[in-house]
Amino acid sequence: MYSVVGSDGQVYGPVDMATLNQWIGEGRIVPTTNLIDPIDGKVIQAQMAPALMGTFQSGAVAAPPVASQPGPYSGPYSGPNIAVGQTPIQVNIHNQPAYGYPRYDLTSYGTPPKSRVTAMLLAFFLGGLGIHRFYLGHSGSGVAMLLLTVLTCGYGGIITGIWALVDLIMIGTGSLREANGRALA
Secondary structure (H helix, E strand, O other): OEEEEOOOOOEEEEEOHHHHHHHHHHOOOOOOOEEEOOOOOOEEEHHHOHHHOOOOOOOOOOOOOOOOOOOOOOOOOOOOOOOOOOOOOOOOEOOOOOOOOOOEOHHHOOOOOOOHHHHHHHHHHHHHHOHHHHHHOOHHHHHHHHHHHHHOOOOOHHHHHHHHHHHHHHHHHOOOOOOOOOOOO
């Protein structure tokens, strides 16, 4: 599933593959249309999307103008033109509109991703208390680590210390991301 950046700058979706193929057939998506991967927020051109390779006709060059009337894929949010390779928005899918497609929370537009080095330092020095988990937005597991250490008068620190060591390795390898799924910088 990808979100489509329309020629009007609005983000539509995420939409399923059947809808994407329909839009390609209608000429609403062309090879140079920007798509956003909802998992990592990366922007790629439609012709570079692995799931869409070979589906474009050779004559398609530019996207036609988008109709101004609201439809099931339009939303109240508009965004800037997005260059290929940028990570322009932080994807926070939190509410479902009437048509069943989630909307993006664009209020945090432009915020830089969390630092991998900062997360690793927090995990190393304060990992037993779960502070790195709070930093990354995983507050539930951060509270669990903090309570396990504090309520056992420090004896639970053995368990949370191992947990923090595993988190440190996961942060270093890029396996542990922000709570919204965004990769660390």
